[in-house]
Structures are given as structure tokens and as C-alpha cells.
Amino acid sequence: MRILIYLAILLISTQPLGKISAPKIENYGELPNISLMVLSPDAQRIAYRDTSTDKDLLIIRELKTKNLISAIDISNVKPNFAYFISNEKLILVATQNRYLNGYRGRHEVSAAFAFNLATNKLHQLLIPGKGIYGGQTQLGRVIGISPDKRYAYMPAYKDLGSFNLYKVNLTKNKRPRIYKRSKKDTIDFFMDDQANVLARERYNNDTNIHQVESLIDGDWVQIFKEETSYRTKSFAGITPDFKSLVMLNKDKKHGRVAYFTMSLADGKISDATFSHKDKDVERLLTDINRVVHGVRYSGFTPTYDFFDNKLNARIRGINHAMPNNAFIIADYTPDWSSIILYMDGENSSGDYVLYQNSTLSRLASLRPSITPETVNPVTQYSFKARDGLIIPTLMTKPVNSKLEKLPAIILPHGGPESYDTVSFDWMSQYFANQGYLVIQPQFRGSTGFGPEHTLAGRGQWGKAMQDDLTDAVKDLINKGHIDKDKVCIVGSSYGGYAALAGAAFTPELYQCAVSINGVADVEAMLKKEKINYGSDHWVVSYWQDLISNGDINKDHLKQISPINHIKNINIPILLIHGELDKIVPISQSEEMFDELEDADKKASFIELEKGDHYLSKGKNRMQALRKIDEFIKKHI
Numbered sequence: 001m002r003i004l005i006y007l008a009i010l011l012i013s014t015q016p017l018g019k020i021s022a023p024k025i026e027n028y029g030e031l032p033n034i035s036l037m038v039l040s041p042d043a044q045r046i047a048y049r050d051t052s053t054d055k056d057l058l059i060i061r062e063l064k065t066k067n068l069i070s071a072i073d074i075s076n077v078k079p080n081f082a083y084f085i086s087n088e089k090l091i092l093v094a095t096q097n098r099y100l101n102g103y104r105g106r107h108e109v110s111a112a113f114a115f116n117l118a119t120n121k122l123h124q125l126l127i128p129g130k131g132i133y134g135g136q137t138q139l140g141r142v143i144g145i146s147p148d149k150r151y152a153y154m155p156a157y158k159d160l161g162s163f164n165l166y167k168v169n170l171t172k173n174k175r176p177r178i179y180k181r182s183k184k185d186t187i188d189f190f191m192d193d194q195a196n197v198l199a200r201e202r203y204n205n206d207t208n209i210h211q212v213e214s215l216i217d218g219d220w221v222q223i224f225k226e227e228t229s230y231r232t233k234s235f236a237g238i239t240p241d242f243k244s245l246v247m248l249n250k251d252k253k254h255g256r257v258a259y260f261t262m263s264l265a266d267g268k269i270s271d272a273t274f275s276h277k278d279k280d281v282e283r284l285l286t287d288i289n290r291v292v293h294g295v296r297y298s299g300f301t302p303t304y305d306f307f308d309n310k311l312n313a314r315i316r317g318i319n320h321a322m323p324n325n326a327f328i329i330a331d332y333t334p335d336w337s338s339i340i341l342y343m344d345g346e347n348s349s350g351d352y353v354l355y356q357n358s359t360l361s362r363l364a365s366l367r368p369s370i371t372p373e374t375v376n377p378v379t380q381y382s383f384k385a386r387d388g389l390i391i392p393t394l395m396t397k398p399v400n401s402k403l404e405k406l407p408a409i410i411l412p413h414g415g416p417e418s419y420d421t422v423s424f425d426w427m428s429q430y431f432a433n434q435g436y437l438v439i440q441p442q443f444r445g446s447t448g449f450g451p452e453h454t455l456a457g458r459g460q461w462g463k464a465m466q467d468d469l470t471d472a473v474k475d476l477i478n479k480g481h482i483d484k485d486k487v488c489i490v491g492s493s494y495g496g497y498a499a500l501a502g503a504a505f506t507p508e509l510y511q512c513a514v515s516i517n518g519v520a521d522v523e524a525m526l527k528k529e530k531i532n533y534g535s536d537h538w539v540v541s542y543w544q545d546l547i548s549n550g551d552i553n554k555d556h557l558k559q560i561s562p563i564n565h566i567k568n569i570n571i572p573i574l575l576i577h578g579e580l581d582k583i584v585p586i587s588q589s590e591e592m593f594d595e596l597e598d599a600d601k602k603a604s605f606i607e608l609e610k611g612d613h614y615l616s617k618g619k620n621r622m623q624a625l626r627k628i629d630e631f632i633k634k635h636i
Contacts, residue, residue: 023370028430029625031618032366036082037352038090038331043338045069046363047082047090048352051618058082058092060117063354070117077113077122080616081140083331085288086149089170090115092122093140110140112154114170123173126156126166131175133157144191145288153179155189165189165197188235192242193289199223199245199264201235205537212245214264223267229545230538235262237284237292244270246284246292251275255451257282259295274305280448287334298448300380300394300422301326311336318355322347326422344424347372367424374399376432378422383475385444385468389456392449393472394420396428396438406437407486407636408476410502410510412469413440414493416457417546419448427490430625431632437482443468443498445546459549461522462501462560469498470506485511486636490628492516493584493613500562500592503569512635514574514628517584517613520592521564522547523557528585566595572602574631576624578611604631 033052040046047060056075061068079092092113112125126132126139136157143165144153152168158178163186167179180189180197188201199214210231212224226233237246244261251258251272258275262268274281279297285304286292294306304315318327318341325345330352332339339355340363350366376399382392397403409431413420420440428438442449443465445457457465469489476482489510491499496518503513519525526543533539544552547560558564573596577589589605596603606627608620615621 023374023433025430025625025629026622027367027369028426028433029618029622031616031621032350034352034364034366036079037340037363038082038084039063039333039338039340039354040084040087041334042087043333043356045084045087046340047084048364049074049079049082058090058115060090070120072115072120072122074122079113083288085145085152085170088117089149090117091125091142091152091170095140109137112140112142112152114152116171119171125152125168125170126154126176132166133159142288143189143290144195146195147193151195153189153191153195155186157184160184163187190235190238190245191289192238193291198238198242203231203538205534208538212262212267214267216265223264224262229541237286237290240291242291248281248284250451253277256280259284259292276305278450279303280450282448285329293336296329298419300392300420302328302421304329308336314339314355318360345422346375346377349375349424349429370429374433375424376429378428380422383472385464385471387464389444389453389468391444391468391472392442394422394440394442396425396432396440398432398435398437401435403437403481405480405483407435408437408439408473408482408488409632410439410441410469410473410487410489412443412489412491412495412498413446414491414495415447416443416445416461416465416494417447417454419446426621427625427628430629434629434633436632437476439472439476439482441468441472443472458545459547461497461547462505462562466498466501466505469502470509473509488512488514488632488636490514490516490632491518492615493518496584497522497562500573501560503571503573504562504565505568507568507570510571512572512574512632514576514631515589515592516576516615516624516628517578517581518575518588519584520562520588522561523554524561524591525584525588526552526557563592563595566599566601569596569599569601572631572635573604574628575603575605576608576627577606578608578613578615578620580610581613583613 035049037048044063045060046063050057050059055073058072058074060070077094079094081093084090095110113122115122128134142152142154152170154166154168156166157163161184163182163184164178165180166176168176182200185202185204186200187203190199191197197215201212203210208227208229210226210228211222213220214223234248235245239261244263247260247262248257249260254277257280258272259281260272261270274295276297279299281295282298283296284292285294297303306312325343328342330340330342341353343353344350349370352363353360354363376396378394378396382390385391419442431438445465447454477484487510489499489502496515499513499515500520502510529540529543548556575589575593577586593603593605611620
């Protein structure tokens, strides 16, 4: 109760007295000013990214006094992840869309940067072409830190025939040294806290062999082997005694993803340690050397399980005190005495809060202009699809409105193997603020609700997956909750595909459709993946399973592609696409727009300058939201 009262007083006391002003579109469309908040190991300092001014800054402050320790311009880095490795050093991880010398086109390149508070200097750790192969793009991964915190251990290609573990200086910009040589099909290494390499993971795209080898007495000994077209087991951590790897795999008892250990001595796999019949283990909670402390389970709201029962009680107490809010663990000290949580929900549009000494205190608000009173309620419900499958669904309802004949937006998620959560979704909240009921069905093929639910979507693009969205709308129409003449479908990525499929296959159901970075031509999408990766690559196998259940037939791909059904479309279409999208190329929307224009259909196309797949630039997100808002209000 102490936690609840303290935080509630804190939230209320920061709001001005008098009339509550309604949030503006900018309050939803702008990127949060504060992000990436992390805590130093001694819990004396916090670091965060601040974009509240015309600069992009990394700020470090004393936690108790709030005194500024350091501020550095990171406009050229734009990190999406940060963490302390000592009280004096941080690592920032960023993904940049850039050219690589000697290689055609632009590429999504991940990189890690070290920031030293003592010198106030920032430098990139691995740079393509400087001691490593110049054509690689995934260089942001740190798998271990030396005991003296002077070096990071990072995997990278020396050349196309050699994937090694490098020792990288965290203090000076020096050429990296090969620490452990390995095979070209190596994908990961595992180490202990004394910088000893314990094991490596390999996957060969030619033979489809997935294996793990343990380093025993100086020799690599195979302890696991499986032939698979793409990996189904995830090795993502190590036990505190450094004697076993942690493996995420399906529990045979109920089919959910569970936590297992595999002995480094002989490959023996344990019984499931963390396992839940109704939830998947979706993430491990680890330290900087990937030692596992606990797990996060899937679900509309996150839940956790730890080896330490006191930690379990602590997290349960926070959730019970504020049951209508979601708490995500953002960072923590090595002893877990201090925890930074990201909170949103009934009383929050997004806040960082600190748990310390049995008390929660707010550190920063991400959207101070959106007060607790103006956050629209998110509720959970489910309905039966036409074949009887239960479809879990989220619904964001305008504050203080009756659930009666509301205009509606159906908002299918991307992936499609992902799922929505009870959180402050900026687009859902904006349109609920404008009076729309926002519906987010977790259609078959979504993860988080069991393997049967996910596998039911295999081969069902444009078919049963789309029927689930149709059935969600019809269910709410039949209940009288939404106005059948005021429904629009909006989605990003796969959700963009679903929006176009809705316009092409069930045009009578919607008054308009918006596709953001969406797929219009599934056949062209698969062709592009084969060009990028090669026909035998696991990425291609994965998409073939997902789209056609492994049985690729060109007629089938054409049948489920909205671009081939332009004649059926009789509602206005808005296409929005990032110029530099590397996940779904902008050509998907360009070609769809050309076909719509040629057929004299009502269509608009917005190209987002230097935009990526995730609307990660504030300018692009704001432009997209304004255009969608204008479009929807014109048509429903």
C-alpha cells in the first residue's frame, strides 16, 4: 500500500490545478523527450537521452541531487539502446541507415559506442573495414565485459570465411584484436565473468545444421546438433555457475516456450525451470555477461519470474498496488536493490519510476502534456472467429464515452508474429482522444497466446488471418458498439498489408484504409528476400513457412497480394512509406499507388523523407499522424 499511496500522490501533485487542457496532436505524434533511462551499478547516477531541445543529448545526473554530471551531443549517433558497464562507462547501441564503402545502396548498420565519463569522450567500438570485414552491418552486439571493465568482447567477421570474437578497447579508439578465432557459420559465443570463452553457437545455411560446441580442455566439443531450416531453439544466456547455457524452447507438456538449461559438459538438457501453461517465456533478464536472473512472460501485460523469491514478491507488490498499469523493467543494479521501471496505463501516459527502499518515485514523464485524466482506457476482451477460434483483443475507448455506435479504427499489428500489449500506444490513444474506438485483434498468427494460435496463421495471409479482422468488426457491429458506416482499417508493415487486403477482399466493410510501410505484392516481397539472402537462407525458409506454410505457389502468392485485386477496391486508400525502409522497400507502396492511379481509384501516397520502417524520426511520425488524421476525418 505504501507504494501505491506514494506514487499516486506524486502523480497527482505534479498536475496543475484548474481546468485540464486537452492534449494536442503534437503531444501524441512527437517522440518522447526522455528515453533510454538507465542506472549506474552503484545506483548513484542515471543516464538518459534528452531530445527536448533542438539537440539530441546524452545526460548523466546524480540520482539524489539531480546535479548534472555530463551532457554530450549524440545527434550523429541517435542510439536506441544504452547501459552502464561501470559507474564511469556506458555503451550506446544505434542503428544507422548509411552507405558502406565499396557496396551498392544504403544499409541498416548497427554499431556500439563507448562513452567515458572521466574523459567525456565517445567513440565507436567496431568500424567496418578497420580490422574487420568492411561489408558487415551487425556490429552493435557486446557479449561480455572484462573484469576490469576496460574491454568489450564482440563478434564480427574478419573476412567472409572467418567469424571471430574480438577484444575491443572501451577507453581508446584502438584497432580491435582477435580474441578467439572461429568458423564462418558461428553466430554466437558465450563467456564467463573472467573473460573465458565457454561455448559457441553455429548455424549453417547450406546444411541447415544448428549446433552448439563447448570449449573443453582447449578443444571444441559438440554438445548439441539439430537439422532445421531455421532455428527454433534460442540460446540466450548462461547460468550463474557458468556450467550451463540457458535455452528457450517449447515445453512438451503444454507447448509454451519455457526456460531450460543445457550442460556445457555433456549437453544434457534439464527439465523446464521457468514454464507457464498460459504464457511463453519471451525474454531473459541478464547482466552484462548474460548471466540469467529471471524471465519475462508474454501477455497483454508483462509478468516476471525470478530465482530470487524476494524479487518475485517485490514485482507482485508493485503490480497489485497499481493493477491497471503496466510495468516494464528498464534497468537495475547488479544486486537488484534499485530498479528503474517504465510505467504506463490507467494513471500514466509513460513514466520512468524508481523502485528503491520499498518505495516508488517518479524520475521523468515522457509525455507531460498528456495528463492521467486524459489517458483513454484500454480494455481486454475476446470473441469467437467464424471457425470457433478465440481471438484475444484490445480496445481503446474514448474517455467518458459510451460503448455505443462509435466510429472505429481497426489497427492490426505488424509482424505478423508479434502481439499488442496494454500500453500507451500513441496512435491508438490519439484516435481514441478524437472519439474513435480503436480495435486491436490478436489475429491467428500472433505470438504470445500459445503455439496453436501462432501456427494457425501459417499459410493464412489474406485468408483466415484476414477473416479474424473481419469477424472482429462484425462482432462489434452486432453488439452495437460501433457504427457500421464509420470504420477505417489502419496498419503498419504486416498491418499495412492487412489494411490493403481489407480494402481488396472486404471493401464493403470499411470506409477507408491506410497502409504504413505495408506489403502490397507478396510475390515481389519473397523475390526480394531471395535476392538479398539467397534461396537457401533461413530467412527465406521462415517467410515461406509463414506465408504459404512452406508450399510456395506463385498463383497462391498472386491471389493473396492486394496489388492484383485493384478492381475490387472501391474505398479511398492512403499509402505512407519511408524513403529508406529496408524491411519493406518503398517500391511496394509506389507500385501499389501506380496501379491504383491507373485504375482511377481514390488514392494518395506520402513519401517520408529519409524515413525508416519504424517511424523513428519525430518529423516523419508527426507528418504521418497529421496525414492519417486528415484522411480519416474526411472519410468517416
